[in-house]
Amino acid sequence: MTESLKGARVLVTAGAQGIGLAIARRFLDLGADVHICDVDEAALKAAQERLPALSASLTDVSDESHVLAMFEALGARWGALDVLVNNAGVSGPTSRLEDTTLDAWRNTLDVNLTGTFLCARSAVPLLRAAGGGAIVNISSVAGRLGFSLRSPYSASKFGLAGLTQTWAMELGPSNIRVNSVLPGVVSGDRVERIIAARAEAGGVSNEEMREQLVEKVSLRRMTRPEDVANQVVFLCSDQGAMISGQSISVCGNVEYLG
Numbered sequence: 001m002t003e004s005l006k007g008a009r010v011l012v013t014a015g016a017q018g019i020g021l022a023i024a025r026r027f028l029d030l031g032a033d034v035h036i037c038d039v040d041e042a043a044l045k046a047a048q049e050r051l052p053a054l055s056a057s058l059t060d061v062s063d064e065s066h067v068l069a070m071f072e073a074l075g076a077r078w079g080a081l082d083v084l085v086n087n088a089g090v091s092g093p094t095s096r097l098e099d100t101t102l103d104a105w106r107n108t109l110d111v112n113l114t115g116t117f118l119c120a121r122s123a124v125p126l127l128r129a130a131g132g133g134a135i136v137n138i139s140s141v142a143g144r145l146g147f148s149l150r151s152p153y154s155a156s157k158f159g160l161a162g163l164t165q166t167w168a169m170e171l172g173p174s175n176i177r178v179n180s181v182l183p184g185v186v187s188g189d190r191v192e193r194i195i196a197a198r199a200e201a202g203g204v205s206n207e208e209m210r211e212q213l214v215e216k217v218s219l220r221r222m223t224r225p226e227d228v229a230n231q232v233v234f235l236c237s238d239q240g241a242m243i244s245g246q247s248i249s250v251c252g253n254v255e256y257l258g
Contacts, residue, residue: 002248004173009130013061013119014088015054016043017228018188022225023073023085026233030055033078037061037070037088059193061088061115071122075230081126083236088116091190092131092153105152112156113163114128117205120167124176132175138163138227139226141249147257149201157182168245177244179235184251185213188223219252 010027015036027034028051037059038044044102045058057073059066074081092108093100101113116137127133142150142155160180168178184190191213192206199209212218234240 005233008082008236009074009080009235010034010085011074011081011119011123012036012085012087013059014038015085016040016047016056017084017227018085019183019186019228020085021047021051021086022229023053023232024054026229027083028227030233032083034090034097035074037123043161061119062110063120064118065194067115067118067122067257071126073120075126078126079116080122080130084119084123084127084133084135084136085232085236087138088112088115088119088213089156090153091194092150092156094149094194094201096149097151100151109156109159110153110204112153116160116163120163124171127176128169128174133177134240135167135171135176135178136232136235137178137180139164139182139233139247141182141184141251141254143180143182143247144249145164145257146244147253164247165245169212172244177235177240177242179240179245180247181226181235182249182251183223183233184249184254185217185222186228189222191222216250216256216258217254221252223251 010032012020012024015024016038024034033054037057039060041058048054056068059070088113093104137160139160140157142154143161147154149176164178164180195206195209199206228250
């Protein structure tokens, strides 16, 4: 794995923190040339201070002009691309169906689905220029299990499964592999915000909600960002050379979300 990713040109969206930063760090550890983008300028600066080898750009993946500008710059710099990790996503609202606003619905799908589409579309010419490569879409176990109070989020993640399978068929003849990774309950600030929102909606404490989530995991523990990163780099390495069109859970076996 180390040799096959040495010198690989890698783009990780929303790579300034959480899962994205863990993925970027893992690729750097394996000798790749890594670019991250994010909408959080302060997080980008902090990420580059922690990992000076990273290059970075302030990019909203749901804005076509931002995406086109980023890929134009990467094309001029690298000439080709070996790996795209579509990690950018938002949690969306925690609300009942009848209380979910159209704006909240649209914003969630704009980032989670349209942003993934825009980045993949711009990446394809650069991946072909490299002679092939890999796209990994970061989905969620909410893309294989229903998730009450999270309609827009779950819909967007189920949508990624369809995009993954479709793009694997379209791009396979160009030696481009496309897969999805489905994290479960991932430790970090993001899940703590989700826990707080669901706890408030359910009228329980944050600690009770945290325990409820972990009880739904067969291994009875949260997934680490590093666990997700390890799966991503495996899929992008030569060891994953015959894996495409798959949605692979990294979750300790989340049994249900409820």
